[in-house]
Amino acid sequence: MKIFKKVFWLIAAITLFTSTGFSEEYYQIDKPGIKKFGISVAVATNSPGNKAFTKQLEMMLKQSLLFKIVDKKNADFIFNMTASIEEKAIWFTLEGAKSKIVTKKTFGVKLKNTDAEYLKLRTAQVANRVIQELFKIKGALGSTIVYSRTENNRKMLYMNQLAIQSSPARVTYNRYSNSNVSWNPNKTKIVYTAHTSKGSQIMMQQVIPLLLKTSVVYKELGKASGPYWGADNNVYMTLHVNSQNSDIYKFGFNDSGPAELTEVKQMTSSSGIETEGQLSPDGRQLAYISDKTGSPQIYLLDINSNKTTRLTKTGGYNVTPAWSSNGKSIAFRGIRNKISSIYRIDLSSKKERQITPNAIDAEDPTWSPDNSLIAFVGKKGDSATKIYFALASGAKEYNRLTNSGDDIIETTPSWGPDLR
Numbered sequence: 001m002k003i004f005k006k007v008f009w010l011i012a013a014i015t016l017f018t019s020t021g022f023s024e025e026y027y028q029i030d031k032p033g034i035k036k037f038g039i040s041v042a043v044a045t046n047s048p049g050n051k052a053f054t055k056q057l058e059m060m061l062k063q064s065l066l067f068k069i070v071d072k073k074n075a076d077f078i079f080n081m082t083a084s085i086e087e088k089a090i091w092f093t094l095e096g097a098k099s100k101i102v103t104k105k106t107f108g109v110k111l112k113n114t115d116a117e118y119l120k121l122r123t124a125q126v127a128n129r130v131i132q133e134l135f136k137i138k139g140a141l142g143s144t145i146v147y148s149r150t151e152n153n154r155k156m157l158y159m160n161q162l163a164i165q166s167s168p169a170r171v172t173y174n175r176y177s178n179s180n181v182s183w184n185p186n187k188t189k190i191v192y193t194a195h196t197s198k199g200s201q202i203m204m205q206q207v208i209p210l211l212l213k214t215s216v217v218y219k220e221l222g223k224a225s226g227p228y229w230g231a232d233n234n235v236y237m238t239l240h241v242n243s244q245n246s247d248i249y250k251f252g253f254n255d256s257g258p259a260e261l262t263e264v265k266q267m268t269s270s271s272g273i274e275t276e277g278q279l280s281p282d283g284r285q286l287a288y289i290s291d292k293t294g295s296p297q298i299y300l301l302d303i304n305s306n307k308t309t310r311l312t313k314t315g316g317y318n319v320t321p322a323w324s325s326n327g328k329s330i331a332f333r334g335i336r337n338k339i340s341s342i343y344r345i346d347l348s349s350k351k352e353r354q355i356t357p358n359a360i361d362a363e364d365p366t367w368s369p370d371n372s373l374i375a376f377v378g379k380k381g382d383s384a385t386k387i388y389f390a391l392a393s394g395a396k397e398y399n400r401l402t403n404s405g406d407d408i409i410e411t412t413p414s415w416g417p418d419l420r
Contacts, residue, residue, distance in 0.1 A: 029135050029372050032353060032394050036068045037134060040075035040097070049085025049114060053123060060127040060141050063163040063399060065373070065391050066134075072097065079130065085114055092126065094133060105133055120164045124419055127163075131372075140368035142419030145375055145401060146171060146190060146207065147387050148179040150409035155179050157192065159207065161419070162368075162389070166403045172205065173212055179412045182229045183207075187369075187417035191217065191227040191235060202227050202237065204259060208417060218251070218261045230279030235261055236286065238275040245270075248277035248288055267301065276320060280327050287311070287321040287330055298332055311345060314352055318343075320364055324371045324392070331355065331365035331374050331392070342376050344392065355394045364411065367392065369418040375401060377411050384409045 028034075041058050043050045057079075061067040072078055075097040082091045088111040095104040107129065109122060121142060128139030146159045149168065155177035158168035172178050176194040183190055188208045193200050199222025205214045217235075218224050224237045235251045248268045251261035267286060268274040273296070277288045286301040295316040301308050312318035317335040324331070324344075331344045334352075342355040342365045355374055356362040364377040371392055378388040378398070387410045390398040402410060 029137055030393050034393050038070040038074055038076045039067045039079055040070055040072045041079045044082040045084050047084045047086055053085050056123045057127055060124055060163045124164055137372055138370040140370050140373050143369055144416040145413050146181045147413040148411045160401055180226050181414035182227055183416045184229045185231050191229055193225050200225050215259050217259055226276055228278050231281050232283045236277035247274050278321050278323055280323055281325055282327050289319050322365045324367050333363040353394055356390055357396045366413050366415045368415050375413045375415055386410050387413050
Protein backbone atom coordinates (compact mmCIF):
# COMPACT_ATOMS: atom_id res chain seq x y z
CA MET A 1 0.00 0.00 0.00
CA LYS A 2 2.86 2.44 0.84
CA ILE A 3 4.45 1.78 -2.55
CA PHE A 4 1.10 2.41 -4.26
CA LYS A 5 0.72 5.75 -2.45
CA LYS A 6 4.23 6.82 -3.42
CA VAL A 7 3.58 5.99 -7.07
CA PHE A 8 0.20 7.76 -6.93
CA TRP A 9 1.68 11.02 -5.62
CA LEU A 10 4.66 10.84 -7.95
CA ILE A 11 2.24 10.71 -10.87
CA ALA A 12 0.23 13.55 -9.33
CA ALA A 13 3.31 15.76 -8.96
CA ILE A 14 4.37 15.09 -12.55
CA THR A 15 0.84 15.82 -13.71
CA LEU A 16 0.85 19.24 -12.02
CA PHE A 17 3.90 20.45 -13.89
CA THR A 18 3.21 18.84 -17.27
CA SER A 19 0.68 20.75 -19.36
CA THR A 20 -1.02 18.91 -22.20
CA GLY A 21 -3.36 21.75 -23.08
CA PHE A 22 -7.02 21.95 -22.14
CA SER A 23 -8.14 23.80 -25.23
CA GLU A 24 -6.94 23.42 -28.79
CA GLU A 25 -8.70 26.50 -30.13
CA TYR A 26 -9.75 28.92 -27.44
CA TYR A 27 -8.63 32.34 -26.28
CA GLN A 28 -5.38 33.65 -27.75
CA ILE A 29 -3.43 35.67 -25.20
CA ASP A 30 -2.57 38.37 -27.76
CA LYS A 31 -6.17 38.99 -28.76
CA PRO A 32 -7.06 42.67 -28.05
CA GLY A 33 -9.80 43.20 -25.46
CA ILE A 34 -9.72 39.54 -24.44
CA LYS A 35 -12.79 38.44 -22.48
CA LYS A 36 -12.15 37.07 -19.00
CA PHE A 37 -13.04 33.51 -18.16
CA GLY A 38 -15.69 33.12 -15.48
CA ILE A 39 -14.37 30.45 -13.12
CA SER A 40 -15.94 28.90 -10.05
CA VAL A 41 -13.64 27.53 -7.34
CA ALA A 42 -15.29 24.91 -5.15
CA VAL A 43 -13.98 22.79 -2.29
CA ALA A 44 -15.42 19.50 -1.06
CA THR A 45 -14.27 19.89 2.56
CA ASN A 46 -14.61 23.29 4.24
CA SER A 47 -11.64 22.97 6.57
CA PRO A 48 -9.81 26.14 7.69
CA GLY A 49 -6.81 25.23 5.52
CA ASN A 50 -8.96 24.57 2.46
CA LYS A 51 -10.85 27.83 2.86
CA ALA A 52 -7.61 29.80 3.10
CA PHE A 53 -6.14 27.97 0.11
CA THR A 54 -9.15 28.53 -2.15
CA LYS A 55 -9.37 32.19 -1.12
CA GLN A 56 -5.72 32.62 -2.05
CA LEU A 57 -6.27 30.76 -5.32
CA GLU A 58 -9.18 33.01 -6.29
CA MET A 59 -7.10 36.10 -5.55
CA MET A 60 -4.23 34.84 -7.71
CA LEU A 61 -6.49 33.91 -10.61
CA LYS A 62 -7.91 37.43 -10.53
CA GLN A 63 -4.40 38.90 -10.33
CA SER A 64 -3.57 37.24 -13.64
CA LEU A 65 -6.21 39.55 -15.21
CA LEU A 66 -7.50 36.55 -17.17
CA PHE A 67 -10.30 35.42 -14.83
CA LYS A 68 -13.29 36.62 -12.89
CA ILE A 69 -14.57 34.59 -9.95
CA VAL A 70 -18.25 33.64 -10.36
CA ASP A 71 -20.72 31.09 -9.01
CA LYS A 72 -21.24 27.75 -10.74
CA LYS A 73 -24.35 28.96 -12.55
CA ASN A 74 -22.40 31.65 -14.40
CA ALA A 75 -19.08 29.84 -14.77
CA ASP A 76 -17.28 29.00 -18.00
CA PHE A 77 -15.13 26.58 -16.02
CA ILE A 78 -15.44 24.88 -12.66
CA PHE A 79 -12.39 24.17 -10.51
CA ASN A 80 -13.06 21.58 -7.79
CA MET A 81 -10.72 20.77 -4.91
CA THR A 82 -10.89 17.60 -2.82
CA ALA A 83 -8.85 16.17 0.09
CA SER A 84 -7.44 18.81 2.44
CA ILE A 85 -4.53 21.09 3.25
CA GLU A 86 -4.39 19.62 6.74
CA GLU A 87 -3.75 16.18 5.24
CA LYS A 88 -0.98 17.70 3.06
CA ALA A 89 -2.65 16.29 -0.02
CA ILE A 90 -5.04 18.02 -2.43
CA TRP A 91 -6.64 16.95 -5.68
CA PHE A 92 -8.08 19.22 -8.37
CA THR A 93 -10.49 18.82 -11.26
CA LEU A 94 -10.88 21.45 -13.99
CA GLU A 95 -13.82 21.05 -16.33
CA GLY A 96 -15.93 23.06 -18.74
CA ALA A 97 -19.33 24.38 -17.69
CA LYS A 98 -20.97 26.59 -20.32
CA SER A 99 -17.96 26.15 -22.57
CA LYS A 100 -18.16 23.71 -25.48
CA ILE A 101 -14.91 22.27 -24.19
CA VAL A 102 -15.96 19.41 -21.95
CA THR A 103 -12.67 17.60 -21.43
CA LYS A 104 -11.98 17.08 -17.74
CA LYS A 105 -8.44 17.58 -16.41
CA THR A 106 -7.44 16.16 -13.03
CA PHE A 107 -4.18 16.71 -11.14
CA GLY A 108 -2.88 16.57 -7.60
CA VAL A 109 -0.40 18.22 -5.25
CA LYS A 110 1.39 16.75 -2.27
CA LEU A 111 2.51 19.35 0.28
CA LYS A 112 5.70 19.27 2.33
CA ASN A 113 4.22 21.52 5.00
CA THR A 114 1.41 24.00 5.59
CA ASP A 115 3.47 27.13 6.26
CA ALA A 116 1.81 30.25 4.86
CA GLU A 117 4.71 31.30 2.59
CA TYR A 118 5.15 27.78 1.22
CA LEU A 119 1.41 27.50 0.52
CA LYS A 120 1.51 30.77 -1.43
CA LEU A 121 4.12 29.31 -3.75
CA ARG A 122 2.14 26.10 -4.24
CA THR A 123 -1.06 28.09 -4.82
CA ALA A 124 0.69 30.14 -7.50
CA GLN A 125 1.82 26.92 -9.17
CA VAL A 126 -1.74 25.60 -9.17
CA ALA A 127 -3.09 28.89 -10.58
CA ASN A 128 -0.40 28.87 -13.28
CA ARG A 129 -1.45 25.32 -14.18
CA VAL A 130 -5.01 26.54 -14.78
CA ILE A 131 -3.61 29.30 -17.02
CA GLN A 132 -1.51 26.76 -18.91
CA GLU A 133 -4.51 24.55 -19.59
CA LEU A 134 -6.75 27.33 -20.87
CA PHE A 135 -4.31 29.69 -22.57
CA LYS A 136 -1.33 27.48 -23.43
CA ILE A 137 1.12 29.82 -21.71
CA LYS A 138 3.22 29.22 -18.62
CA GLY A 139 1.56 31.79 -16.36
CA ALA A 140 3.29 34.76 -14.71
CA LEU A 141 2.09 34.31 -11.12
CA GLY A 142 5.03 34.14 -8.73
CA SER A 143 7.46 35.62 -11.24
CA THR A 144 9.96 38.20 -9.98
CA ILE A 145 10.14 41.93 -10.72
CA VAL A 146 13.02 44.13 -9.56
CA TYR A 147 12.48 47.88 -9.48
CA SER A 148 13.83 51.10 -7.97
CA ARG A 149 12.18 52.53 -4.86
CA THR A 150 13.01 55.99 -3.51
CA GLU A 151 13.21 56.51 0.23
CA ASN A 152 14.92 59.43 1.98
CA ASN A 153 16.00 60.80 -1.41
CA ARG A 154 17.90 57.62 -2.29
CA LYS A 155 16.93 54.91 -4.77
CA MET A 156 17.33 51.31 -3.66
CA LEU A 157 16.44 48.19 -5.60
CA TYR A 158 13.62 45.97 -4.33
CA MET A 159 11.85 42.91 -5.68
CA ASN A 160 8.37 41.46 -5.57
CA GLN A 161 6.91 38.15 -6.71
CA LEU A 162 3.68 38.76 -8.60
CA ALA A 163 0.59 37.89 -6.48
CA ILE A 164 2.79 36.35 -3.76
CA GLN A 165 4.52 39.35 -2.14
CA SER A 166 2.65 42.52 -1.40
CA SER A 167 5.60 43.85 0.62
CA PRO A 168 8.94 43.98 -1.22
CA ALA A 169 12.28 42.39 -0.42
CA ARG A 170 15.26 44.73 -0.50
CA VAL A 171 17.96 43.83 -3.02
CA THR A 172 20.67 46.52 -2.71
CA TYR A 173 22.27 48.09 0.35
CA ASN A 174 24.99 50.25 -1.20
CA ARG A 175 25.22 53.98 -0.46
CA TYR A 176 24.28 55.08 -3.99
CA SER A 177 21.02 55.59 -5.87
CA ASN A 178 20.26 52.54 -8.02
CA SER A 179 18.12 52.21 -11.16
CA ASN A 180 17.90 50.76 -14.70
CA VAL A 181 18.05 47.05 -13.93
CA SER A 182 18.70 44.38 -16.56
CA TRP A 183 18.79 40.60 -16.02
CA ASN A 184 21.35 38.17 -17.42
CA PRO A 185 20.09 35.51 -19.88
CA ASN A 186 19.75 32.92 -17.08
CA LYS A 187 17.70 35.35 -14.94
CA THR A 188 19.94 34.92 -11.90
CA LYS A 189 21.99 38.15 -11.90
CA ILE A 190 21.40 41.82 -12.64
CA VAL A 191 23.40 44.78 -13.85
CA TYR A 192 22.24 48.27 -12.98
CA THR A 193 23.28 51.92 -12.85
CA ALA A 194 24.53 53.25 -9.52
CA HIS A 195 24.48 57.05 -9.32
CA THR A 196 27.34 58.33 -7.16
CA SER A 197 28.19 61.91 -6.20
CA LYS A 198 30.93 61.85 -8.85
CA GLY A 199 28.90 60.25 -11.63
CA SER A 200 27.30 56.95 -12.57
CA GLN A 201 28.93 53.53 -12.51
CA ILE A 202 27.70 50.08 -13.53
CA MET A 203 27.27 47.37 -10.91
CA MET A 204 26.38 43.66 -10.90
CA GLN A 205 24.69 41.49 -8.29
CA GLN A 206 23.28 37.98 -7.93
CA VAL A 207 19.55 37.98 -7.15
CA ILE A 208 18.37 34.36 -7.57
CA PRO A 209 19.27 33.24 -4.92
CA LEU A 210 19.74 36.68 -3.40
CA LEU A 211 23.28 37.68 -2.44
CA LEU A 212 23.93 41.17 -1.16
CA LYS A 213 27.54 41.36 -2.41
CA THR A 214 27.89 43.70 -5.39
CA SER A 215 30.65 44.16 -7.98
CA VAL A 216 31.55 47.31 -9.90
CA VAL A 217 31.86 46.09 -13.49
CA TYR A 218 32.39 49.48 -15.17
CA LYS A 219 34.30 52.07 -13.17
CA GLU A 220 34.67 55.10 -15.46
CA LEU A 221 32.43 57.46 -13.52
CA GLY A 222 29.78 59.40 -15.40
CA LYS A 223 30.58 57.80 -18.74
CA ALA A 224 28.07 54.93 -19.07
CA SER A 225 24.40 54.36 -18.25
CA GLY A 226 21.44 52.15 -19.06
CA PRO A 227 23.12 48.72 -19.18
CA TYR A 228 21.19 46.00 -21.03
CA TRP A 229 22.32 42.39 -20.60
CA GLY A 230 21.69 40.80 -23.99
CA ALA A 231 20.84 37.24 -24.95
CA ASP A 232 24.42 36.91 -26.26
CA ASN A 233 25.70 37.53 -22.69
CA ASN A 234 27.16 40.90 -23.71
CA VAL A 235 26.10 44.16 -22.10
CA TYR A 236 24.91 47.04 -24.28
CA MET A 237 25.43 50.48 -22.74
CA THR A 238 25.08 54.12 -23.64
CA LEU A 239 28.36 56.04 -23.50
CA HIS A 240 28.03 59.80 -23.13
CA VAL A 241 30.28 62.20 -25.07
CA ASN A 242 28.44 65.32 -23.92
CA SER A 243 24.87 66.46 -23.23
CA GLN A 244 24.06 66.46 -26.96
CA ASN A 245 25.91 63.31 -28.02
CA SER A 246 25.79 59.67 -26.93
CA ASP A 247 26.18 56.30 -28.66
CA ILE A 248 25.61 52.63 -27.87
CA TYR A 249 28.50 50.24 -27.32
CA LYS A 250 28.73 46.49 -26.78
CA PHE A 251 30.75 45.30 -23.79
CA GLY A 252 31.82 41.81 -22.76
CA PHE A 253 32.98 40.32 -19.47
CA ASN A 254 36.61 39.40 -18.92
CA ASP A 255 37.34 35.71 -19.40
CA SER A 256 39.49 35.64 -16.28
CA GLY A 257 40.04 37.71 -13.18
CA PRO A 258 37.39 39.95 -11.58
CA ALA A 259 34.11 40.48 -13.40
CA GLU A 260 34.65 43.67 -15.39
CA LEU A 261 33.24 44.94 -18.67
CA THR A 262 35.55 45.67 -21.59
CA GLU A 263 34.54 47.39 -24.83
CA VAL A 264 33.89 45.06 -27.75
CA LYS A 265 32.26 47.17 -30.44
CA GLN A 266 30.66 50.55 -31.11
CA MET A 267 27.12 49.82 -32.28
CA THR A 268 25.88 53.29 -33.29
CA SER A 269 27.56 56.48 -34.46
CA SER A 270 25.74 59.78 -34.55
CA SER A 271 26.32 63.42 -33.72
CA GLY A 272 23.11 63.35 -31.71
CA ILE A 273 21.59 61.18 -28.99
CA GLU A 274 21.42 57.41 -29.49
CA THR A 275 20.61 55.43 -26.40
CA GLU A 276 18.59 52.60 -24.76
CA GLY A 277 20.06 49.75 -26.80
CA GLN A 278 18.04 46.54 -26.36
CA LEU A 279 19.16 43.32 -28.09
CA SER A 280 16.45 41.05 -29.48
CA PRO A 281 16.05 37.57 -27.90
CA ASP A 282 17.53 35.93 -31.01
CA GLY A 283 20.47 38.34 -31.02
CA ARG A 284 19.81 39.54 -34.56
CA GLN A 285 18.53 43.08 -33.99
CA LEU A 286 19.26 45.97 -31.66
CA ALA A 287 16.35 48.25 -30.82
CA TYR A 288 17.44 51.72 -29.74
CA ILE A 289 16.42 55.38 -29.52
CA SER A 290 17.74 58.07 -31.82
CA ASP A 291 16.83 61.73 -32.27
CA LYS A 292 18.25 61.88 -35.81
CA THR A 293 14.87 63.05 -37.17
CA GLY A 294 14.55 65.76 -34.54
CA SER A 295 12.52 63.80 -32.00
CA PRO A 296 13.20 60.52 -30.17
CA GLN A 297 12.08 57.48 -32.17
CA ILE A 298 12.75 53.73 -32.02
CA TYR A 299 15.06 52.21 -34.63
CA LEU A 300 16.19 48.68 -35.39
CA LEU A 301 19.79 47.84 -36.22
CA ASP A 302 20.40 44.57 -38.08
CA ILE A 303 23.43 43.08 -36.33
CA ASN A 304 24.73 41.25 -39.42
CA SER A 305 24.16 43.81 -42.17
CA ASN A 306 24.53 46.91 -39.95
CA LYS A 307 21.44 48.32 -41.69
CA THR A 308 19.19 50.62 -39.66
CA THR A 309 15.42 51.07 -40.13
CA ARG A 310 13.01 53.31 -38.27
CA LEU A 311 10.36 51.33 -36.39
CA THR A 312 8.01 53.94 -34.85
CA LYS A 313 6.43 56.45 -37.22
CA THR A 314 3.44 57.71 -35.21
CA GLY A 315 3.83 60.49 -32.67
CA GLY A 316 6.77 62.71 -31.87
CA TYR A 317 8.03 60.93 -28.76
CA ASN A 318 8.65 57.15 -28.59
CA VAL A 319 11.19 55.73 -26.13
CA THR A 320 12.16 52.82 -23.81
CA PRO A 321 11.76 49.85 -26.16
CA ALA A 322 11.29 46.45 -24.50
CA TRP A 323 11.32 43.15 -26.41
CA SER A 324 8.81 40.41 -25.75
CA SER A 325 10.59 37.16 -24.92
CA ASN A 326 9.41 35.57 -28.19
CA GLY A 327 10.87 38.48 -30.17
CA LYS A 328 7.61 39.18 -32.00
CA SER A 329 6.75 42.54 -30.41
CA ILE A 330 8.28 45.58 -28.79
CA ALA A 331 6.57 47.55 -26.03
CA PHE A 332 7.47 51.21 -25.60
CA ARG A 333 6.43 54.54 -24.13
CA GLY A 334 4.70 56.89 -26.54
CA ILE A 335 3.20 60.32 -25.99
CA ARG A 336 0.00 61.03 -27.92
CA ASN A 337 -2.12 64.15 -27.26
CA LYS A 338 0.03 64.93 -24.20
CA ILE A 339 -0.78 61.52 -22.64
CA SER A 340 2.07 59.12 -21.89
CA SER A 341 1.00 55.51 -22.55
CA ILE A 342 2.48 52.09 -23.15
CA TYR A 343 2.17 50.84 -26.71
CA ARG A 344 3.29 47.69 -28.45
CA ILE A 345 4.24 47.22 -32.06
CA ASP A 346 4.17 43.95 -33.97
CA LEU A 347 7.47 43.41 -35.78
CA SER A 348 5.95 41.62 -38.77
CA SER A 349 2.97 43.88 -39.47
CA LYS A 350 4.41 47.07 -37.91
CA LYS A 351 0.93 47.69 -36.43
CA GLU A 352 0.82 49.70 -33.21
CA ARG A 353 -1.54 49.01 -30.30
CA GLN A 354 -2.14 51.01 -27.11
CA ILE A 355 -1.83 48.88 -23.97
CA THR A 356 -2.50 51.23 -21.04
CA PRO A 357 -5.64 53.38 -20.82
CA ASN A 358 -5.57 57.17 -20.94
CA ALA A 359 -6.62 57.30 -17.28
CA ILE A 360 -3.03 56.71 -16.16
CA ASP A 361 0.30 58.17 -17.32
CA ALA A 362 2.56 55.21 -18.03
CA GLU A 363 6.22 54.64 -18.90
CA ASP A 364 9.07 52.09 -18.63
CA PRO A 365 7.39 48.86 -19.88
CA THR A 366 8.74 45.38 -19.16
CA TRP A 367 7.25 42.02 -20.24
CA SER A 368 6.41 39.03 -18.07
CA PRO A 369 8.37 35.87 -18.98
CA ASP A 370 5.30 34.31 -20.65
CA ASN A 371 4.45 37.53 -22.57
CA SER A 372 0.96 37.73 -21.04
CA LEU A 373 1.54 40.88 -18.94
CA ILE A 374 3.40 44.16 -19.16
CA ALA A 375 4.53 45.93 -15.99
CA PHE A 376 5.06 49.68 -16.09
CA VAL A 377 5.54 52.81 -14.03
CA GLY A 378 2.20 54.55 -13.57
CA LYS A 379 1.17 57.91 -12.21
CA LYS A 380 -2.37 58.98 -11.40
CA GLY A 381 -2.98 62.65 -10.63
CA ASP A 382 -0.55 64.08 -8.10
CA SER A 383 0.32 60.73 -6.51
CA ALA A 384 3.82 59.24 -6.57
CA THR A 385 4.68 56.83 -9.36
CA LYS A 386 3.98 53.15 -8.63
CA ILE A 387 4.54 49.84 -10.40
CA TYR A 388 1.45 48.48 -12.15
CA PHE A 389 0.80 45.69 -14.64
CA ALA A 390 -1.72 45.14 -17.42
CA LEU A 391 -2.51 42.49 -20.01
CA ALA A 392 -0.02 42.68 -22.86
CA SER A 393 -2.93 42.44 -25.29
CA GLY A 394 -4.30 45.75 -24.00
CA ALA A 395 -7.24 46.39 -21.68
CA LYS A 396 -8.77 49.08 -19.50
CA GLU A 397 -7.90 47.17 -16.34
CA TYR A 398 -4.54 47.30 -14.57
CA ASN A 399 -3.36 46.22 -11.10
CA ARG A 400 -0.82 47.50 -8.57
CA LEU A 401 2.17 45.25 -7.96
CA THR A 402 3.02 46.75 -4.56
CA ASN A 403 1.32 48.18 -1.49
CA SER A 404 3.81 50.96 -0.67
CA GLY A 405 2.76 54.21 0.98
CA ASP A 406 1.90 57.39 -0.88
CA ASP A 407 5.33 58.93 -0.23
CA ILE A 408 7.26 56.04 -1.83
CA ILE A 409 8.34 56.58 -5.45
CA GLU A 410 8.72 53.44 -7.60
CA THR A 411 10.43 53.44 -11.00
CA THR A 412 12.25 51.39 -13.69
CA PRO A 413 10.84 47.85 -13.27
CA SER A 414 12.56 44.88 -14.88
CA TRP A 415 10.77 41.53 -15.08
CA GLY A 416 12.97 38.59 -14.23
CA PRO A 417 12.42 34.83 -13.92
CA ASP A 418 9.14 32.98 -13.63
CA LEU A 419 8.27 30.92 -10.56
CA ARG A 420 10.84 28.20 -9.91
